[in-house]
Every structure is written in structure tokens, then in C-alpha cells.
Amino acid sequence: MTTNGITLARKLPKLKDCGLNAVNISLDTLVPAKFEFMTRRKGHERVMKSINAAIDLGYNPVKVNCVIMRGFNDDEICDFVELTREKPVNIRFIEFMPFDGNVWNVKKLVPYAEMLDIVVKRFTGVKRLRDHPTDTAKNFRIDGHQGTVSFITSMTEHFCAGCSRLRLLADGNFKVCLFGPSEVSLRDPLRRNAEDHELREIIGAAVKRKKASHAGMFDIAKTANRPMIHIGG
Structure with a gap:
């Protein structure tokens, strides 16, 4: 299940009883003020509570989806990676993708190679994991970290053939x-x-x-498509 995590924490026990065993939680910033600016509401603390509750209840995997945008949250990449040191969570950095209504601009796109370079320069022992042929992410583990880091490279290195x-x-x-x-x-x-x-x-x-x-990011940006909020995670 993919969710914004706002009200998830209190529902997790019942959802697990119903058979749910994995969650994707969307979180684009670890700064409460940025969170409120982006989502137009408070709730950062509740999302973090949901992430921790999912881990404590044994959900596996617990994935955190983070869309990286230049000038907004690209300075938080290493902070997100730090979460994997003590938490068995999969942080998934997603390249900024064009959809109706999200004011996509290539200048806001932080390519996968640049994000990975930031991580490698900060952390030692960054190792590529073997991906499944149909994986949509490039997966990495860092020595001494409980969790993992992944990159979804839809714009700069598409994975359409295996999707x-x-x-x-x-x-x-x-x-x-x-x-x-x-x-x-x-x-x-x-x-x-x-x-x-x-x-x-x-x-x-x-x-x-x-x-x-797919048609490539510049053609996608000119093609009418639903907003991501209408498509769903």
C-alpha cells in the first residue's frame, strides 16, 4: 500500500491483521516547515510516527518514497540516508517526473548519477545490490546500516524494458x-x-x-496526463 502516512499509525495493527505486510510511505522532507509548505498542512510528526510504527510492527519492507527537487530538498539526501543507519527502512529517491499540475521543470530535476555521487562522497561502503529483472529501482546497501537506499531513475535511465x-x-x-x-x-x-x-x-x-x-521527459512534459494524485502511488 502507498500512503502519505498522515493517519496510518493508528490503522497499522488492524491492517496487519487483515494481511497487509508492506507499506510505501511518501515523505519528501524531514523538515516540518518544508512539509507544511509543500502539503499545505501540518503532519510531519504523524508521518514519522507511522514510519516507526510500521517498523515496530514488523512490516517488511517499509519503503519511504522521496521525490528529490533541486533547490527544495536536494540538501536533505544524506539526512534521509542517515535514517537507514538505525532503521530497517528502504529510502527510495525518485527523480522529479512531469505530471499535470506539478509545474515540472528540467532545472528542478536532480539526476540519479548526481544523487548517488552525493551519497558515495558522504558514506563509505556503498554497495550495489543485485536487482530483480523487473525492479523499478536501483538498490544499494551501506556498510553498518540496517536499511537500504534505492533510486528510481525514470527520467535519466528508464527501465521500461523490464517494467x-x-x-x-x-x-x-x-x-x-x-x-x-x-x-x-x-x-x-x-x-x-x-x-x-x-x-x-x-x-x-x-x-x-x-x-x-516512454517518450522521454521533454515529450512527457508536453503530453496531457493525469496528475499523480489522481493516478495513485
């Missing part, structure tokens, strides 16, 4: 590519009581139409 992700949206549409505007409705055939084999055919046909790679 097996499909996204089902809240309105019943699904996307075969996060950056593509194309969507296919599953809601409508479900409301017509479509058989399972019909749904498999619809999904299979959409997957076969998936392109080999």
Missing part, C-alpha cells in the same frame, strides 16, 4: 504505463457482468499495445 507494472485507478480505468495518457476501462465491462476471460482479453490486448519505452 511489469499495471496501475488500476480509483475510477476503474487502468494504465499500462505511468507516463502514457492511454487508459482502458475495466469498470464498464465489469458493470456489464463480463466474464473473466473477457477481462483477460481486454487486459492482454492493452499490455500488447504497450510501447517499448
Whole structure:
């Protein structure tokens, strides 16, 4: 489950009883004032409480998604990495990606290579882990740290060839590519009581139409697509 973590802490025990065993929590800053500026509400302390509660309850993995933007939170990269020293958490640095409404600008993009260089210069024993063929992240472990660090490099080193992700949206549409505007409705055939084999055919046909790679960050920025808040984590 991907969540902003604001009200998560009190729900975690019940969610675990229901079978949930892993969480992705979005957090772009460790500075409460920045958090309030970006989200337009207080709640940084509650998000941190949710992260710690998930760890204490044995959720595994506990991932923290952090979109890095130049001039906003790129000075916090090492602070986020420090969290992995004592916490078995996976910090995932995400390149700033263009979506409707997020005022994307390439000048705000901090490339993966630059982020990794910052980490390597600060920490010793940074080692690349073996990634699964369908992983969307490049994963690293640092000597002496309980947790791990990952980079999602969608803009500068795309991983389209190995991406097996499909996204089902809240309105019943699904996307075969996060950056593509194309969507296919599953809601409508479900409301017509479509058989399972019909749904498999619809999904299979959409997957076969998936392109080999996304269009590149500059073309993506000019393409109409939903805001990420409407797509979901």
C-alpha cells in the first residue's frame, strides 16, 4: 500500500491483521516547515510516527518514497540516508517526473548519477545490490546500516524494458504505463457482468499495445496526463 502516512499509525495493527505486510510511505522532507509548505498542512510528526510504527510492527519492507527537487530538498539526501543507519527502512529517491499540475521543470530535476555521487562522497561502503529483472529501482546497501537506499531513475535511465507494472485507478480505468495518457476501462465491462476471460482479453490486448519505452521527459512534459494524485502511488 502507498500512503502519505498522515493517519496510518493508528490503522497499522488492524491492517496487519487483515494481511497487509508492506507499506510505501511518501515523505519528501524531514523538515516540518518544508512539509507544511509543500502539503499545505501540518503532519510531519504523524508521518514519522507511522514510519516507526510500521517498523515496530514488523512490516517488511517499509519503503519511504522521496521525490528529490533541486533547490527544495536536494540538501536533505544524506539526512534521509542517515535514517537507514538505525532503521530497517528502504529510502527510495525518485527523480522529479512531469505530471499535470506539478509545474515540472528540467532545472528542478536532480539526476540519479548526481544523487548517488552525493551519497558515495558522504558514506563509505556503498554497495550495489543485485536487482530483480523487473525492479523499478536501483538498490544499494551501506556498510553498518540496517536499511537500504534505492533510486528510481525514470527520467535519466528508464527501465521500461523490464517494467511489469499495471496501475488500476480509483475510477476503474487502468494504465499500462505511468507516463502514457492511454487508459482502458475495466469498470464498464465489469458493470456489464463480463466474464473473466473477457477481462483477460481486454487486459492482454492493452499490455500488447504497450510501447517499448516512454517518450522521454521533454515529450512527457508536453503530453496531457493525469496528475499523480489522481493516478495513485
